[in-house]
Structures are given as structure tokens and as C-alpha cells.
Amino acid sequence: MNQHTSIKAATGWRRWVYTTNHKDIGTLYLWFSLIMFFTGGLMAMIIRAELFQPGLQLVEPNFFNQMTTVHGLIMVFGAVMPAFTGLANWMVPLMIGAPDMALPRMNNWSFWILPFAFLILLSSLFMPGGGPNFGWTFYAPLSTTYSNDNTAFFVFAIHIMGISSIMGAINVIVTITNMRAPGMTWMKLPMFVWTMLITAFLLIMVMPVLAGTVTMVLTDKYFGTSFFDASGGGDPVMFQHLFWFFGHPEVYIMILPAFGIISTIIPTFSRKKLFGYHSMVYATVSIAFLSFIVWAHHMFTTGMPLAGELFFMYSTMIISVPTGVKVFNWIATLWRGSITFEVPMLFALAFIVLFTIGGMSGLMLAITPADFQYHDTYFVVAHFHYVLVTGAVFSIMAATYYWIPKWTGNMFHEGLAKTHFWLSLVSVNILFFPMHFVGLAGMPRRIPDYALQFADFNALISIGGFAFGLSQILFVVVIVKCIRGGKKAKANVWEDAEGLEWEVPSPAPLHTFSTAPTIK
Amino acid sequence: MIRSLMLSVFLFAVSSMSMAGVSAFNMRKGVTDTSHQVYNLHMIIFLVCCLIAVVVFGFMFWALLKHRKSKGAKAANFHESTKIEILWTIAPILILVLMAIPATKVLISMEDNSEAQMTIMVTGSQWKWHYRYIEDDISFYSLLKTSDDEIDNKVEKQEHYLLDVDKPLVIPIHTKIKFLLTSDDVIHSWWVPDFSLKKDAVPGFINEIWTNVNDAGTYRGQCAELCGVAHGFMPIVVVALEQDEYKTWLADQLKQKAILIEKEKQSVGETLSLEQLMAIGEQVYVERCAACHQADGKGMSGIFPALAGSKIANVAGDYKTHIDIVLNGKSGTAMQAFKNQLSLVELAGVITYERNAFGNTTGDVIQAEVIQLILNPVQQDSQSSVQSTDQMPEQSKEGVKQ
Ligand SMILES: [Cu+2]
Numbered sequence: 029m030n031q032h033t034s035i036k037a038a039t040g041w042r043r044w045v046y047t048t049n050h051k052d053i054g055t056l057y058l059w060f061s062l063i064m065f066f067t068g069g070l071m072a073m074i075i076r077a078e079l080f081q082p083g084l085q086l087v088e089p090n091f092f093n094q095m096t097t098v099h100g101l102i103m104v105f106g107a108v109m110p111a112f113t114g115l116a117n118w119m120v121p122l123m124i125g126a127p128d129m130a131l132p133r134m135n136n137w138s139f140w141i142l143p144f145a146f147l148i149l150l151s152s153l154f155m156p157g158g159g160p161n162f163g164w165t166f167y168a169p170l171s172t173t174y175s176n177d178n179t180a181f182f183v184f185a186i187h188i189m190g191i192s193s194i195m196g197a198i199n200v201i202v203t204i205t206n207m208r209a210p211g212m213t214w215m216k217l218p219m220f221v222w223t224m225l226i227t228a229f230l231l232i233m234v235m236p237v238l239a240g241t242v243t244m245v246l247t248d249k250y251f252g253t254s255f256f257d258a259s260g261g262g263d264p265v266m267f268q269h270l271f272w273f274f275g276h277p278e279v280y281i282m283i284l285p286a287f288g289i290i291s292t293i294i295p296t297f298s299r300k301k302l303f304g305y306h307s308m309v310y311a312t313v314s315i316a317f318l319s320f321i322v323w324a325h326h327m328f329t330t331g332m333p334l335a336g337e338l339f340f341m342y343s344t345m346i347i348s349v350p351t352g353v354k355v356f357n358w359i360a361t362l363w364r365g366s367i368t369f370e371v372p373m374l375f376a377l378a379f380i381v382l383f384t385i386g387g388m389s390g391l392m393l394a395i396t397p398a399d400f401q402y403h404d405t406y407f408v409v410a411h412f413h414y415v416l417v418t419g420a421v422f423s424i425m426a427a428t429y430y431w432i433p434k435w436t437g438n439m440f441h442e443g444l445a446k447t448h449f450w451l452s453l454v455s456v457n458i459l460f461f462p463m464h465f466v467g468l469a470g471m472p473r474r475i476p477d478y479a480l481q482f483a484d485f486n487a488l489i490s491i492g493g494f495a496f497g498l499s500q501i502l503f504v505v506v507i508v509k510c511i512r513g514g515k516k517a518k519a520n521v522w523e524d525a526e527g528l529e530w531e532v533p534s535p536a537p538l539h540t541f542s543t544a545p546t547i548k
Numbered sequence: 549m550i551r552s553l554m555l556s557v558f559l560f561a562v563s564s565m566s567m568a569g570v571s572a573f574n575m576r577k578g579v580t581d582t583s584h585q586v587y588n589l590h591m592i593i594f595l596v597c598c599l600i601a602v603v604v605f606g607f608m609f610w611a612l613l614k615h616r617k618s619k620g621a622k623a624a625n626f627h628e629s630t631k632i633e634i635l636w637t638i639a640p641i642l643i644l645v646l647m648a649i650p651a652t653k654v655l656i657s658m659e660d661n662s663e664a665q666m667t668i669m670v671t672g673s674q675w676k677w678h679y680r681y682i683e684d685d686i687s688f689y690s691l692l693k694t695s696d697d698e699i700d701n702k703v704e705k706q707e708h709y710l711l712d713v714d715k716p717l718v719i720p721i722h723t724k725i726k727f728l729l730t731s732d733d734v735i736h737s738w739w740v741p742d743f744s745l746k747k748d749a750v751p752g753f754i755n756e757i758w759t760n761v762n763d764a765g766t767y768r769g770q771c772a773e774l775c776g777v778a779h780g781f782m783p784i785v786v787v788a789l790e791q792d793e794y795k796t797w798l799a800d801q802l803k804q805k806a807i808l809i810e811k812e813k814q815s816v817g818e819t820l821s822l823e824q825l826m827a828i829g830e831q832v833y834v835e836r837c838a839a840c841h842q843a844d845g846k847g848m849s850g851i852f853p854a855l856a857g858s859k860i861a862n863v864a865g866d867y868k869t870h871i872d873i874v875l876n877g878k879s880g881t882a883m884q885a886f887k888n889q890l891s892l893v894e895l896a897g898v899i900t901y902e903r904n905a906f907g908n909t910t911g912d913v914i915q916a917e918v919i920q921l922i923l924n925p926v927q928q929d930s931q932s933s934v935q936s937t938d939q940m941p942e943q944s945k946e947g948v949k950q
Contacts, residue, residue: 258752
């Protein structure tokens with residue numbers, strides 16, 4: 029504890045740079061994530077502005093490709109993942125009755141290397157030759173032989189992000205395994221804690237694969253190796269196997285914590301216990317396991333043997349079973365509850381509907397013969413944005429509204445927050461729903477210009493995009509207002525919420541559970 | 549919110565059914581048996597998903613309407629039911645099995661490449677397609693026809709904006725055609741939606757797909773795998789002809805090929821003026837080189853080297869390296885080999901142009917003969933001697949330049 033007392037003395041910028049406190053670090057992660065969300069969002073606005081009309085109006089194709097690439101990288105590694113790490117930092121110790129994360133110094137380090145990773149990545153955009161322009165999936169040999177000279181910056185940025193994620197994951201695992209309050213057995217663990225634990229294991233297993241892959245890209249490009257170059261005995265398709273062996277579990281890294289959040293919020297506002305807690309846990313574990321044996325469904329068009337195509341089609345279809353169980357459990361939780369519609373609940377309900385739509389287009393994409401038509405079109409773009417924006421991002425917003433009174437001690441402005449929700453909900457569907465149509469009608473993804481028959485939908489999509497982008501300013505307004513003041517929040521903010529986090533006062537003091545609570 | 553969503557899902561379903569064929573909303577039925585099967589499969593899964601959505605969201609919205617606190621709803625106490633949980637694990641599995649059966653059937657037939665009646669080699673390169681008819685030994689490149697002015701919004705866009713090529717692939721209908729796909733540089737993906745064909749063209753590897761088209765017509769597609777700056781600008785156009793029309797087309801192609809070979813032979817003997825070569829060269833440069841090296845020859849720093857003032861293109865008399873790079877490409881970079889893509893005169897023209905444009909002042913005039921000598925020194929030296937044909941280097945593969 030004396031370590032903490034000395035930290036407490038630090039004020040101003042030192043407090044944030046030197047901090048080893050899980051709440052401060054959680055706050056840092058969340059602010060960082062928000063900044064990255066707007067940075068990546070700005071890039072999306074540039075993309076949508078260029079695609080507003082056919083023809084090239086605003087940017088060169090090369091810059092356009094940099095925007096799609098960096099938008100993807102920032103949203104995945106800079107916005108969604110750090111947001112979940114931030115929420116885990118804030119909430120996991122509070123939920124399991126621990127005084128802090130198990131490895132506080134490493135916690136500080138794993139956050140503070142992150143901004144530098146993104147500075148390196150973003151700085152390459154301003155160098156001669158520009159930033160990465162080969163898609164966030166950086167398929168070789170486009171990213172090796174045919175990429176620009178600044179590819180090393182991209183590689184090192186990914187390395188640093190990977191190290192940060194692995195350290196964060198180790199911390200989550202060690203904390204949850206060792207620091208649960210007495211009496212908190214595994215099957216009493218809150219769902220959010222379960223999902224963060226499983227996510228952390230996924231991270232530890234796949235981030236090294238990504239690190240190895242980018243290193244091979246680095247040596248192929250700069251040191252004359254031929255891992256992915258057929259003329260030197262390598263194989264460009266092997267790159268894709270390696271990438272998606274990381275990439276598919278990565279998808280679940282971004283959605284499992286969302287499941288945990290929704291499983292926390294729905295019971296609170298239904299005033300009913302989560303239906304099927306045990307099956308929720310087993311479903312999460314099986315999704316995590318299955319996520320390792322489906323990766324090649326991203327690669328059906330690369331030319332696989334029939335047996336491979338069949339295996340990956342079947343395994344992918346099976347994932348919809350545990351995912352379905354989750355959705356059914358949420359609805360059974362709502363069933364015969366006593367439901368109210370506070371802002372976190374609105375986002376959670378929207379999540380259930382829109383994530384399910386994304387899950388269903390995912391099932392369609394699993395059907396190999398149909399995937400030949402869907403693959404690399406806007407149908408895929410629609411699918412993963414439903415899963416990641418109305419899925420992961422909506423869950424993060426739900427979590428923010430749910431816990432921000434605990435963080436700040438103030439209630440947020442409900443009118444503004446509701447406006448934020450409705451504007452987001454309408455605009456996000458104008459943005460992503462028509463993408464299904466243009467994709468099915470034949471528009472490939474990652475093109476800066478398109479044939480005339482796609483013009484009307486693209487204009488509509490862009491309008492939805494600008495509206496969704498602007499609506500997020502309201503989100504910041506609500507957050508800032510809530511930090512500055514507002515109606516004082518009680519300890520148990522949402523009268524019927526369950527969990528240890530509601531037993532500490534609002535705002536949660538810097539040090540909580542210095543003596544472990546006892547769980548009945 | 550929910551209503552508008554359900555409405556759009558419903559509209560989606562209706563519109564896709566009423567607008568069979570080519571639709572602005574839905575996958576097209578296409579013109580092959582396979583594409584029909586894929587379309588049906590797509591519609592079946594889509595409708596199954598819609599049904600599940602109606603049931604699931606039905607329960608959800610019922611709860612949201614009836615079980616509100618504001619309506620006086622009191623929360624029930626249940627939170628587990630082994631029976632129902634087993635039920636909603638088994639039921640989806642059954643639905644999935646029912647979906648998997650037709651999907652497996654279609655997939656097996658799509659992967660059956662046997663008994664093809666003709667074979668076409670499709671090679672992707674940045675940013676064009678090359679087609680080679682294996683049995684008939686004709687081959688050509690197929691490039692985007694849309695002008696830069698259309699793309700830059702200087703003139704009105706034509707009907708097939710970005711989906712038009714200078715020379716489409718021509719195939720006969722009612723013929724099982726096998727395509728061999730590969731690439732010269734990065735991964736491309738050859739996609740013709742009307743045939744339900746999409747497969748990657750991977751450098752160093754060959755992928756096989758097949759089709760058998762039922763209806764004559766013109767079918768358009770695009771490269772589907774991000775392949776660099778001009779990924780959005782490498783369309784695919786396939787013209788499917790009745791079999792006798794195809795035979796006429798083929799005969800005509802063979803005739804043209806013979807004429808071209810004759811022309812090439814003549815051009816070796818001709819001497820063109822600097823102005824003539826510059827004019828030919830400028831046209832080639834704009835079509836083939838400007839995408840990377842830019843119209844002003846300044847390139848893009850860090851990606852594509854400048855030609856203006858470069859050591860290779862702007863030292864008078866020292867043109868060997870320049871010619872070598874244009875002919876054979878530069879390994880480890882995006883620079884391709886152009887020796888099989890351009891005629892001797894075009895090669896001579898573009899190299900002359902590059903050495904005398906963008907402020908380059910070499911004054912070098914490269915004639916077709918020079919190119920021919922570099923490409924095929926042995927053949928040139930000993931045209932009369934019979935033995936030397938054995939030593940002919942393997943360069944004389946591609947039809948165009950001999
Ligand atoms: Cu391509």
C-alpha cells in the first residue's frame with residue numbers, strides 16, 4: 029500500500045504519467061480510445077466524402093488507400109481494443125473486489141507505449157511516399173515487394189501495439205485468477221469479468237502470431253527473405269493463413285467483452301437475473317475455441333482444396349450456435365422482466381438487434397458458394413461494420429453510460445444522451461444498411477471510384493456517415509458535462525444493479541477494496 | 549427504430565424477388581447453371597435468416613412492449629431452464645444441417661474442373677488483365693477504356709464508366725471453359741458476377757475455375773482484391789458469343805495476328821524521326837506509364853521513382869539500362885516487364901519519349917531495330933544461317949513481337 033501513498037502525492041501531468049492506479053490507467057485508456065475513435069472517424073469521413081459521387085473529387089487513389097488502411101488499423105487497435113482494456117482496468121478490480129490490478133507497473137507501461145505506437149503509424153502518413161496503403165490486412169506481396177519505403181514504421185507500430193496488448197492481457201489474467209475476493213468462485217464471476225478473461229487468453233495466443241507475421245513482412249521487404257515470395261520458394265497465401273489465424277480470433281477479441289457488457293446491462297434494466305449464466309459462460313468458451321478453427325473462411329477465393337472449403341464452411345456455421353445461445357439468453361432475460369429504457373439499456377437493446385443482423389450476414393458469408401459472390405464486396409463491409417460499430421462500439425457506449433456515474437460521481441445529461449442514442453441509431457443504419465445492397469449488386473470494397481449504378485446508394489451511405497460522425501460530438505459533450513458536474517450519483521446508480529462495483533461510493537475513491545469484501 | 553429496420557429488411561426481400569436478373573439491391577441470377585444455383589442458395593439462406601429474425605425479434609419486442617415497468621410489469625424470478633436451453637441449441641444445429649446440404653452440393657459441382665472443352669489462361673498484373681487462349685495460341689491484354697477526363701469529372705461519364713475495356717475476353721456459349729488464374733505481381737481477383745466466378749490470381753501459383761455460359765451477351769466485373777493504386781480501375785469484360793460467331797471471331801484474330809507479325813518485321817527496317825517516335829511514345833506513356841510515374845514524369849516520392857532528370861533516363865547516349873528496365877522490369881519493385889506488352893515501335897517510342905520529355909534533354913532517338921537487337925541478338929546476327937535457330941533464346945514466346 030505504501031507504493032500507492034507515494035503515487036497519490038503526484039499531481040498534474042505526473043499523476044497521469046507515473047500512475048499505477050487501475051482507475052487512472054483505465055481513464056487514460058478510455059480517453060485514448062476516444063481520441064483514436066475520432067481520428068479513425070475523420071479518415072472514414074474522408075473516405076465517404078470521396079465516395080459521395082462517382083469520379084475522383086478530393087483525394088488521389090494512393091491517399092484513399094492510405095485512409096482505408098489506417099482507418100481500419102486505428103479503429104481496431106486504437107479505438108475498440110484500448111476501450112475494452114480501459115473498461116477492464118476500471119471495472120475488473122471493482123467487480124471482483126480487488127484493490128488494484130495484479131501488476132500495476134506493467135499496467136502503466138502497457139498503456140504508455142500505446143500513444144507512441146500510433147504516433148509512429150500516423151507520422152508515416154506525412155512522410156514522402158505516405159503511410160501504409162495495402163489495407164489493414166496487409167496482404168503480401170502488396171505489403172512487401174510492392175509497398176512504399178515507410179512500411180517499417182507500420183511494422184514497428186504493430187509490434188508496439190502487440191506488446192501493449194500482451195502485457196494488458198497478462199495483467200487481466202493474473203488479476204482475475206489471483207485477486208478475487210474470498211468467496212468469489214469461478215461460477216460467481218460477473219459475465220464481463222469472464223469475457224475479459226477469455227479475451228485475454230485469445231490475445232496472448234494470437235498477438236505473437238501477428239508479431240511473427242509482421243516480422244516476416246519486414247524481412248521480406250528489407251532483408252531479402254522470401255517467406256511470401258513464390259520466386260524465392262515462399263507462398264503469398266501462407267501470409268493470409270498466418271494473418272487470419274490471428275485475424276479471426278481478433279474478431280472475437282473485439283466482440284466477447286461486448287457480450288459481457290450486454291450481459292451486465294440487460295439484467296439491470298430488466299430487474300431480473302441473467303438467464304442461463306452457466307450456458308453463457310460455456311458459450312463464450314466455445315466461441316473462443318471455435319474462433320481458432322475457422323480462419324480460412326476469409327480465404328475461400330484463394331484456391332483451397334474442396335475438403336478445406338467444406339471444413340471451414342462447417343466450422344464457421346457452427347459458431348452461430350453458441351452465438352445464438354447468447355442472443356436467446358438475453359431475450360429470455362428480458363422476458364417477463366420489469367423493463368425500463370435508460371440510455372445504457374437503449375444501446376444494449378440496439379446492440380442485440382443490430383449485432384444479430386451482423387451475425388446473420390456472417391452466417392450467409394459462411395456458405396462458401398455464396399461467399400464467392402459476397403467476398404471482397406461491400407456486403408462484407410456492411411457485415412463487419414454491423415458487428416463492430418453497432419456491435420462493439422455500441423457496447424462500449426452502453427458501458428460508458430452505464431458506469432460513468434460511478435467514475436465521475438455525477439449523472440449524465442439524460443436528454444442529450446438520449447439524443448445521442450437516437451441520432452446514432454438512425455444514422456448508423458443509413459450508413460451501413462445500404463452497403464448490403466451495393467455489395468450484392470457487385471461493388472467491390474476498397475475502391476476510390478465506382479460504376480454509375482452504385483451512385484445513389486453511395487450518396488445515401490455518405491450522408492448517413494456524416495450524420496453518424498457528427499452525432500458522436502454529442503457523445504463527447506455528454507461525457508465532458510458529466511465530468512464537470514450534474515446530479516450527484518448514488519452508490520448504486522441504477523437501483524436494481526447487482527455487483528460489487530455498486531457497493532463502493534460514487535465517484536469510486538482512488539483506492540477501493542483495500543480490505544477484501546466477503547462474498548456470500 | 550425497430551419498425552424502420554424491419555421495414556427495410558422486408559423491402560429488401562420484396563425488391564430482390566420482384567427484380568430478378570440484374571438488380572440494384574440484390575445478387576444477380578447470372579447466366580450459368582452455377583450462378584443460378586448460387587443465387588438460389590443465397591435467397592434460401594437469406595429467407596431463413598429473415599424467418600429467424602422475425603421469430604427472435606418478435607419475442608424481443610413483445611417483451612419490450614408488454615413487460616415494461618411503466619405498464620406495471622413485475623419481474624419474474626426464473627433464470628435457468630435446461631430444457632429450453634437444450635432446445636435452442638439443437639434447433640439451430642438442425643437448421644444449419646439443412647442449410648449445409650444444398651451448399652455442399654453446389655460447392656462440389658463448382659469445384660469439378662474436369663472435361664473442359666477449352667482453356668484460357670488469365671494473368672493479372674498492375675493494373676490490367678492478360679488473356680491467353682491455350683489451344684489457339686492467341687493472347688492479348690485487356691485495359692480500362694474509361695478516359696482520365698471522365699474519372700476527373702472533366703467530361704461526362706459514359707454508360708459503362710469504369711466497366712469498359714479496350715479488348716474484352718471473348719468466349720463461346722454452351723462450352724465448358726476452364727480458366728487458369730495467375731498473377732505477374734501482387735494478388736488480384738478475377739470476378740465476373742454473372743458467372744458467379746471469383747478466384748484470386750496469386751503470383752507464382754495457378755488457380756483453376758470453370759464456367760459454361762448459357763446466354764450470349766456482354767458481362768462485366770472488376771478486380772476484387774486490393775492490388776495497389778489503380779485497384780479500382782482494372783475491370784473485366786467478357787463477351788459471350790454463339791458458337792459459330794465465336795469461330796468467326798477466332799479466325800479473324802488469327803488473321804490479325806499474322807498481319808501484326810508482318811508489321812513488326814517491317815518496323816525493324818524502318819527509321820522514324822524523333823517527332824514520330826515522340827508522338828507514338830507519348831500515347832503509350834499516358835496509357836501505360838503515367839499511372840505510376842505520373843504525367844509529368846515526376847513519379848511519387850517514396851513509391852514510384854521520377855523519370856524527369858533521372859540518371860537512367862537523362863544521360864545522353866547511355867540508354868542500355870533504360871531499355872533493359874523497360875523490357876525486363878526491375879525485380880523487387882513494381883516496375884513490370886513490358887517486352888511482351890508493347891510492339892517494337894511502341895517500345896522504341898516510349899523510351900525515346902521518356903528520354904526527351906519532362907525536361908529530359910538526351911536527344912537520343914531509339915529505333916525499333918535497336919530494341920530488336922537487344923531482345924534477340926542471335927537471331928538478328930545470323931538470319932541466313934540455319935543452325936543458329938537452335939540457339940534462339942526463349943524470348944520468342946509471345947506472339948506480338950516476332
Ligand atoms: Cu487487381
